[in-house]
Amino acid sequence: xxxxxxxxxxxxxxxxxxxxxxxxxxxxxxxxxxxxxxxxxxxxxxxxxxxxxxxxxxxxxxxxxxxxxxxxxxxxxxxxxxxxxxxxxxxxxxxxxxxxxxxxxxxxxxxxxxxxxxxxxxxxxxxxxxxxxxxxxxxxxxxxxxxxxxxxxxxxxxxxxxxxxxxxxxxxxxxxxxxxxxxxxxxxxxxxxxxxxxxxxxxxxxxxxxxxxxxxxxxxxxxxxxxxxxxxxxxxxxxxxxxxxxxxxxxxxxxxxxxxxxxxxxxxxxxxxxxxxxxxxxxxxxxxxxxxxxxxxxxxxxxxxxxxxxxxxxxxxxxxxxxxxxxxxxxxxxxxxxxxxxxxxxxxxxxxxxxxxxxxxxxxxxxxxxxxxxxxxxxxxxxxxxxxxxxxxxxxxxxxxxxxxxxxxxxxxxxxxxxxxxxxxxxxxxxxxxxxxxxxxxxxxxxxxxxxxxxxxxxxxxx
Amino acid sequence: xxxxxxxxxxxxxxxxxxxxxxxxxxxxxxxxxxxxxxxxxxxxxxxxxxxxxxxxxxxxxxxxxxxxxxxxxxxxxxxxxxxxxxxxxxxxxxxxxxxxxxxxxxxxxxxxxxxxxxxxxxxxxxxxxxxxxxxxxxxxxxxxxxxxxxxxxxxxxxxxxxxxxxxxxxxxxxxxxxxxxxxxxxxxxxxxxxxxxxxxxxxxxxxxxxxxxxxxxxxxxxxxxxxxxxxxxxxxxxxxxxxxxxxxxxxxxxxxxxxxxxxxxxxxxxxxxxxxxxxxxxxxxxxxxxxxxxxxxxxxxxxxxxxxxxxxxxxxxxxxxxxxxxxxxxxxxxxxxxxxxxxxxxxxxxxxxxxxxxxxxxxxxxxxxxxxxxxxxxxxxxxxxxxxxxxxxxxxxxxxxxxxxxxxxxxxxxxxxxxxxxxxxxxxxxxxxxxxxxxxxxxxxxxxxxxxxxxxxxxxxxxxxxxxxxxxxxxx
Numbered sequence: 022x023x024x025x026x027x028x029x030x031x032x033x034x035x036x037x038x039x040x041x042x043x044x045x046x047x048x049x050x051x052x053x054x055x056x057x058x059x060x061x062x063x064x065x066x067x068x069x070x071x072x073x074x075x076x077x078x079x080x081x082x083x084x085x086x087x088x089x090x091x092x093x094x095x096x097x098x099x100x101x102x103x104x105x106x107x108x109x110x111x112x113x114x115x116x117x118x119x120x121x122x123x124x125x126x127x128x129x130x131x132x133x134x135x136x137x138x139x140x141x142x143x144x145x146x147x148x149x150x151x152x153x154x155x156x157x158x159x160x161x162x163x164x165x166x167x168x169x170x171x172x173x174x175x176x177x178x179x180x181x182x183x184x185x186x187x188x189x190x191x192x193x194x195x196x197x198x199x200x201x202x203x204x205x206x207x208x209x210x211x212x213x214x215x216x217x218x219x220x221x222x223x224x225x226x227x228x229x230x231x232x233x234x235x236x237x238x239x240x241x242x243x244x245x246x247x248x249x250x251x252x253x254x255x256x257x258x259x260x261x262x263x264x265x266x267x268x269x270x271x272x273x274x275x276x277x278x279x280x281x282x283x284x285x286x287x288x289x290x291x292x293x294x295x296x297x298x299x300x301x302x303x304x305x306x307x308x309x310x311x312x313x314x315x316x317x318x319x320x321x322x323x324x325x326x327x328x329x330x331x332x333x334x335x336x337x338x339x340x341x342x343x344x345x346x347x348x349x350x351x352x353x354x355x356x357x358x359x360x361x362x363x364x365x366x367x368x369x370x371x372x373x374x375x376x377x378x379x380x381x382x383x384x385x386x387x388x389x390x391x392x393x394x395x396x397x398x399x400x401x402x403x404x405x406x407x408x409x410x411x412x413x414x415x416x417x418x419x420x421x422x423x424x425x426x427x428x429x430x431x432x433x434x435x436x437x438x439x440x441x442x443x444x445x446x447x448x449x450x451x452x453x454x455x456x457x458x459x460x461x462x463x464x465x466x467x468x469x470x471x472x473x474x475x476x477x478x479x480x481x482x483x484x
Numbered sequence: 485x486x487x488x489x490x491x492x493x494x495x496x497x498x499x500x501x502x503x504x505x506x507x508x509x510x511x512x513x514x515x516x517x518x519x520x521x522x523x524x525x526x527x528x529x530x531x532x533x534x535x536x537x538x539x540x541x542x543x544x545x546x547x548x549x550x551x552x553x554x555x556x557x558x559x560x561x562x563x564x565x566x567x568x569x570x571x572x573x574x575x576x577x578x579x580x581x582x583x584x585x586x587x588x589x590x591x592x593x594x595x596x597x598x599x600x601x602x603x604x605x606x607x608x609x610x611x612x613x614x615x616x617x618x619x620x621x622x623x624x625x626x627x628x629x630x631x632x633x634x635x636x637x638x639x640x641x642x643x644x645x646x647x648x649x650x651x652x653x654x655x656x657x658x659x660x661x662x663x664x665x666x667x668x669x670x671x672x673x674x675x676x677x678x679x680x681x682x683x684x685x686x687x688x689x690x691x692x693x694x695x696x697x698x699x700x701x702x703x704x705x706x707x708x709x710x711x712x713x714x715x716x717x718x719x720x721x722x723x724x725x726x727x728x729x730x731x732x733x734x735x736x737x738x739x740x741x742x743x744x745x746x747x748x749x750x751x752x753x754x755x756x757x758x759x760x761x762x763x764x765x766x767x768x769x770x771x772x773x774x775x776x777x778x779x780x781x782x783x784x785x786x787x788x789x790x791x792x793x794x795x796x797x798x799x800x801x802x803x804x805x806x807x808x809x810x811x812x813x814x815x816x817x818x819x820x821x822x823x824x825x826x827x828x829x830x831x832x833x834x835x836x837x838x839x840x841x842x843x844x845x846x847x848x849x850x851x852x853x854x855x856x857x858x859x860x861x862x863x864x865x866x867x868x869x870x871x872x873x874x875x876x877x878x879x880x881x882x883x884x885x886x887x888x889x890x891x892x893x894x895x896x897x898x899x900x901x902x903x904x905x906x907x908x909x910x911x912x913x914x915x916x917x918x919x920x921x922x923x924x925x926x927x928x929x930x931x932x933x934x935x936x937x938x939x940x941x942x943x944x945x946x947x948x949x950x951x952x953x954x955x956x957x958x959x960x
Contacts, residue, residue: 072588075758079591081561082584085838089548103544107567113547120545124531127621128540129629160587182759182881218759218881225762227881256882264728295536296643296679296686377534377542411877412886412908417679417688420724420906422958424886426879442884444910444958446727480960482727 031068031086032156035193035205040064043090043109044197050118051094052199057125059095059137060199063332064088065374067192068156072163077174077183079167082160089374090114094121099131105375135359138334140201145336146329149322152236155189155209163187166237169246170215176250181225182218187211189237194332202334210325211237215249221257226439228252228427233467235323252408252427260430260438261483268404268457269445269481270397270431271474275407276387277466279421280474283414283449284315285382288342288350289368290357292416299419299450303348310456312390315343319367319383326384326468332371337383340366352380385469390459394473397458399434405481406431407445414449422446425481443483452476499527499549499654501569503605503664508571509578513555513660516582520556520598521660522796523578525549525569526837528653531621533628535646543621552837555581559596560589565838599822601797603662608792610669612698616650619699624648627702628674634709635678640720641713642686643679648672650699655837657797665797671788671942672701673931676708680716687719687905689890690874694788694931694942715891718903724960725892725907731867732909733860733951736928738873738889740945743778743850744934745876746885746913748945751778751805751813752831752843753820755880762883762913763811771811772917775853778806780815782830782846787944788931789846793830796841800830805848809917817843835939842937850947853923860922860951862898868957869893869900870909873930883913908958919955924948 034040044062051060066088073081091105102125104117167187173180193207214231230249232240271279284300292298300308319337321327330336333355341349353361354369357380370381398406405428412423424444430437447455460473506523513521527549534542550567555578562584566577589595628648635644650672657665673694680687691712695701734742755761763771782791782800791800796818803813816824817832820843832841861869872890879885888908893900911919929946 076593078593079560079588081563081840082588083563083840084580084584085552085563085565087565087838101540101543103542105544105546105548107548107550116547117545120547123621124543124545127625128543129535129538129625131539133539160584164591184758184760216760216881225882227760227879291536295645296681297645297677297688375544375546377532377544412888413875415688415874415906417686418906422725422727422888422906422908422960424884424908424910424958426884426886442910442912442956444727444908444956446724446958446960448724448960480727482956482958484729484956 031066031088031192032207034066034088035195035207040090040195040205041197041203043114047092047114047118048199050115056096057094058097061093061137062197063091063371063374064195065192067190069188069190070158070163071186071188072160072167073186074167075184077171077180079164091374092117092121094125095134096125099134100125100128101131102128103377133360134356136355137198137200138202138355138365141336143336144204144329145320147320147322147327150235150327151191151207152209152211154237155191155211158189158237166213166240166242169243173217173246173250178219178221178254180217181220185215187213196330196334198334204330204334206329209235211240213240213242213245215245217249217253219253219257224257224259226253226256228256233325235325239323255429256427256439258438259441261441262430262443262481264482266478267481268401269476269479270401270404270406271476272406272408273464273466273471273473274409276471276474277469279407279410280452281385281387281469281471283416285385287416288352289380290351290353291380293351294357294360297417299417300348304351305347305349307347308450309343309346309348309453311346312459313343313346313453313456314388316341316386317383318386321384324384324468326382328383331367331369332378333365333369335365335367335369337367352382354378354380383468387459387463387471389461389463389472391461392458394460394462397460397473397475398431398436401431401434404431405440406436410445419449421449440483443481446480446482452479499525499569499656501525501656503658503662506658510660510662512575512578518555518557518582518585521553521581523551523553523574523658524795524837525551525656526653528651530649530651531624532649533625533646535628535632537643538629538632543625550837553577553581554840555585556598557585558589559592559594560585562588563840596823598818601659601661601663601818605664607666608668610696612670614699616652616670616672616699631676631705631709634707635676635713637710638713638717640680640682640717641678642681645677647675657795659797663797665793667793670698671696672699674702674705676712678709678712678716680713680720682720685720687716687722689715689719692931695786696788696790696942719891719905722891722903722905725904725957727958727960729954730957731864731951731953732955733864733867733869733949735869735871735949736947737930738870738887739850739947739950740930741873741876741887743947744845744848744943744945745878745887746911746916747778748780748845748848749878750880750883750913751815753814753816753824754843756814757820757823761880766811767814769811770809771914772806772809773920774809775923776806776809776917776920777804777851778848779804779851780831780845780848784847784944787847787929788942789944791846794832794841795834796832798828798830798832800846803829815843815845817841833941835941839939842939844936844941845934845943847929847944849927849929849945850923850950852925852927852948854925855922856925857949860924860949861895863922864895864951865898867895869895870907884910885913886910910956910958916952919952920950921953922951924950
């Protein structure tokens with residue numbers, strides 16, 4: 022059965038110059054208005070296909086397309102008005118122009134705004150972030166991809182619940198401004214996730230796993246199935262521990278979410294300039310463990326954080342963020358850079374045509390250590406293995422207190438029982454200073470390539 | 485409705501579609517062997533402002549419209565989205581959804597039917613005392629700056645961050661049982677963070693306010709700038725909370741988050757059916773002390789979860805979830821009530837037309853008891869008074885939950901002493917309702933957006949002061 026019309030008219034919107042034509046139409050209306058100095062169009066379009074499952078069987082399938090245009094106009098005093106629409110009719114485009122003017126007039130002057138981005142000759146276009154196979158993926162293909170997860174129903178200990186899904190998306194981003202930028206880039210993503218629940222002897226445990234890549238070929242559903250089941254299985258034996266300080270080993274997932282995500286959030290220059298970052302005072306300072314070096318590389322083929330230009334059209338470039346414990350740089354867009362009279366380093370971000378300009382990271386690479394992760398764990402007489410905490414730190418102070426959602430007691434170098442009602446508290450600056458070891462093995466967690474990380478002396482509270 | 489032509493009147497004129505215009509879909513459903521479908525149209529306008537240190541970071545207006553069709557047959561669903569309100573696009577989108585539903589149905593092991601809903605046509609309009617649409621962007625900005633300025637009453641306030649949004653949206657919901665609902669909804673949401681510094685340390689505190697209705701809601705936010713600044717300054721003297729076991733009192737805001745996260749999510753029937761709720765087998769059982777009564781009530785007009793009709797066209801209702809400590813009801817959508825053989829409770833909510841309805845809470849709260857705060861502090865004697873929330877989350881399968889409180893006070897001999905920051909509370913849902921000892925006599929509420937499956941919907945949560953014994957606090 023032919024489930025859907027397998028055309029990819031979304032990409033044609035870019036290839037056929039549809040958005041550029043819309044940008045020129047809007048510009049032709051706006052260029053008459055002397056109060057407007059800067060004009061920027063940011064358009065996105067995507068087509069997504071999702072299949073969700075429940076109890077290990079397909080439950081529903083979705084397909085949808087979304088496309089929209091965001092318009093920013095700025096006057097000579099830095100007042101900015103922004104509008105957006107998913108309707109490309111003449112009437113709607115005229116309406117967003119009118120609204121943009123109204124909003125610009127309502128805004129405060131912004132003395133720190135300098136200029137929008139200019140065209141560059143240094144765009145580094147990277148291959149392999151668009152998988153054409155995902156243009157035509159249909160639910161039958163997805164059902165085959167999900168089979169290893171469905172097969173968990175055949176295990177001796179049958180899951181009580183088995184849910185999750187597969188989603189894919191193909192799309193693109195187009196940026197145009199009156200400084201001469203007119204560029205677009207297409208991308209794709211594929212994502213698979215599973216959540217498993219097991220019961221044994223009245224004890225319930227859950228496990229989860231997911232993978233996200235630009236290319237379908239990189240998705241390993243067997244790994245997602247195995248690791249989510251294993252996490253649930255390990256959780257069936259629970260324990261609490263004595264409240265005191267322990268050495269803690271972070272899994273790659275915990276390293277990514279507990280250490281790296283807060284760091285990349287807090288080197289956002291907008292946070293720093295507005296006193297909202299615990300790292301604001303530490304630029305060029307030796308503030309982390311000397312075995313920590315971190316790079317941001319936006320040009321790695323096939324990775325989710327790869328892009329040739331940022332959300333304002335500024336070329337992206339690799340940055341050495343932390344070098345042997347020294348914090349080297351903050352992330353800037355044109356606005357935060359203008360405030361400091363420096364050049365943007367290409368980290369403007371927008372989550373869609375309807376979102377304001379923010380700042381974000383690309384691909385994060387944490388340099389590996391020398392020891393094998395198994396050896397790091399084997400050396401610990403009594404410690405904690407943190408697989409995952411759903412908590413976020415206080416970005417202003419760096420204080421973290423969170424639940425160990427998934428974690429294990431390490432006893433005599435071996436992972437033991439799963440931890441129940443156990444919490445971890447530390448200031449992140451101390452956590453970064455207390456990095457004792459990084460493993461030589463690393464894993465990709467979304468946009469971050471991260472090792473296992475051993476921290477010394479972390480306060481653990483438990484029932 | 486214009487057939488085969490694009491509708492262009494999008495600036496909040498009513499959607500020019502009536503029930504008769506959609507009759508053809510019922511014939512199409514029969515032809516395509518679709519047992520149930522709904523079609524949901526939306527057209528709306530959103531205004532947002534973001535300010536940093538009294539300077540506009542972003543000021544925007546967005547307009548949009550679209551529709552989705554959810555088709556169902558033999559237990560399988562298909563879902564497709566369209567943007568043009570004409571017969572050709574609707575028909576094409578229906579076929580896409582029907583194809584996907586038939587495809588999904590081949591895998592279903594336990595087919596079920598969707599129960600019939602009443603054939604009716606109704607219109608609901610959320611009243612606006614001050615029209616959002618007729619209030620100029622200048623006026624909105626002026627009020628936001630006024631509230632933000634309040635924070636700078638003390639030189640230790642170094643920074644502020646304000647985010648405001650208002651939304652006016654018209655929804656039409658139609659299904660194959662000929663139910664046609666038109667809902668004109670609107671709301672305002674405001675959040676402010678103040679950052680204080682004494683030269684050595686910096687601390688932040690955020691406050692928020694949300695109301696279903698018109699621009700009058702922002703008047704209620706006057707004073708919040710000062711309140712956030714006061715707490716941020718107070719936190720400059722805070723210490724890190726000590727980790728360990730404590731007897732604690734939750735304030736009404738934290739109590740609301742606690743009830744929403746620790747309990748409300750586990751009472752959503754979609755998780756119960758999929759085996760992903762710790763409450764799956766507990767209906768009719770005692771799960772808390774006899775003084776525990778928990779309610780989901782969409783009729784509270786001043787709360788952010790006020791909702792007369794859900795996204796499936798079901799009229800909402802007040803649902804008593806726990807009565808005298810006994811679990812008596814789950815929250816239902818049309819699907820979950822059909823599968824569990826009970827009536828829908830009007831909790832099928834979607835964050836927008838392009839998302840599927842899920843079982844969601846509206847306004848959820850713990851009903852008041854008979855203690856006052858002084859009595860509770862005296863009974864607590866030594867412990868923590870935990871105030872306001874930053875965020876919370878739950879693992880409904882294992883029944884673990886976690887909330888981050890905004891601040892806490894050490895209680896010594898019934899008196900507030902040292903202030904603490906960044907403490908977290910964790911527990912097990914089936915254990916913690918039995919730890920409630922005293923319940924305050926006055927209820928307060930808070931507004932927020934609840935996130936589930938990538939969808940954010942406005943909710944209210946609340947309760948009185950409540951005392952819990954022997955809780956785990958994360959700190960250092």
